[in-house]
Amino acid sequence: MTDDLETAAPPGGASGRHRSAGSSRRRRTGRDSQPERDKKGAFFRELAVLAGLVLVLTALLRGLVFEAYVIPSGSMENTLQVGDKILVNKLSYRFGDIERGDVVVFDGTGSFTPEVKSDDDANPVVEAAQWVWHLFGGTPANEEDFVKRIVGVGGDKVECRRTTTGFAMFVNGTRLDEDSYLYPDNKPCEQEFKGDRAIVVPKGRLWVMGDHRALSADSREHVDDGHLGTVHEDAVIGRGFAVVWPTRHWRTLPTPGTFEQRQLRGAAVDGLLTESGHGSPAATFAAALVGVGVVRGLRGRWRQDPLLPR
Numbered sequence: 001m002t003d004d005l006e007t008a009a010p011p012g013g014a015s016g017r018h019r020s021a022g023s024s025r026r027r028r029t030g031r032d033s034q035p036e037r038d039k040k041g042a043f044f045r046e047l048a049v050l051a052g053l054v055l056v057l058t059a060l061l062r063g064l065v066f067e068a069y070v071i072p073s074g075s076m077e078n079t080l081q082v083g084d085k086i087l088v089n090k091l092s093y094r095f096g097d098i099e100r101g102d103v104v105v106f107d108g109t110g111s112f113t114p115e116v117k118s119d120d121d122a123n124p125v126v127e128a129a130q131w132v133w134h135l136f137g138g139t140p141a142n143e144e145d146f147v148k149r150i151v152g153v154g155g156d157k158v159e160c161r162r163t164t165t166g167f168a169m170f171v172n173g174t175r176l177d178e179d180s181y182l183y184p185d186n187k188p189c190e191q192e193f194k195g196d197r198a199i200v201v202p203k204g205r206l207w208v209m210g211d212h213r214a215l216s217a218d219s220r221e222h223v224d225d226g227h228l229g230t231v232h233e234d235a236v237i238g239r240g241f242a243v244v245w246p247t248r249h250w251r252t253l254p255t256p257g258t259f260e261q262r263q264l265r266g267a268a269v270d271g272l273l274t275e276s277g278h279g280s281p282a283a284t285f286a287a288a289l290v291g292v293g294v295v296r297g298l299r300g301r302w303r304q305d306p307l308l309p310r
Contacts, residue, residue, distance in 0.1 A: 182213065
């Protein structure tokens with residue numbers, strides 16, 4: 001009798017306590033899961049907002065400051081290869097002057113025609129890479145956009161002159177040493193542009209050439225177009241300052257040293273004033289002193305990167 005009482009499970013005894021504890025745990029678990037779900041939801045909402053902000057900022061930067069371009073032709077080889085992706089600074093010339101030696105992208109509408117493309121343009125791999133680049137915000141250069149190097153600015157006298165070693169480019173009577181960036185075995189130029197006369201670049205316009213001179217359809221091809229083959233400064237979209245893809249081509253695009261010659265700077269100021277028909281000797285002196293000796297000198301130091309070979 002006693003044994004039966006000791007072994008029998010009373011109503012609401014141990015089994016009831018187990019059920020009660022399990023229900024309590026389930027209730028507690030249910031109460032705790034709601035805050036955790038709220039935390040996860042808040043995290044994903046914040047992540048979505050952050051992603052949206054990144055997209056907006058990227059669009060603003062792309063539209064106002066930087067633009068990415070795919071190089072479609074070989075006219076700038078070997079500085080730029082077919083399929084290279086370059087970043088263009090669209091604000092460079094809002095706060096400074098366009099300078100000789102700069103690599104620029106410009107709109108050739110009304111002045112240039114589509115240039116001859118190299119055989120690599122038909123490469124399906126290159127075309128696929130360009131499509132993906134455009135999908136993620138890159139801009140393939142179209143038939144009206146060109147990338148060239150600035151050789152002469154307003155007031156410069158540009159000429160292809162015969163020398164003892166062959167034809168060479170001269171700006172304001174100073175020979176350019178172009179070996180560092182010209183395509184291998186290319187000549188700087190092969191004939192005079194206008195007989196034995198130099199091209200005087202009109203004020204506000206630019207003389208541009210490709211680094212692959214044998215392939216590039218540049219200012220030389222448009223000498224008789226009414227503007228002496230030059231491009232208006234307002235047509236410049238921006239300055240190319242870096243190659244960002246493919247990774248093996250990563251580098252900046254500094255100004256070649258030959259364009260830093262002092263003779264070019266001094267002669268350009270005098271030539272510009274003479275061609276425009278303005279300026280007294282005092283004004284010429286002031287322009288040379290302030291515009292060249294101070295502003296250009298400071299800008300030259302700011303733009304040089306001592307860590308990069310030039």
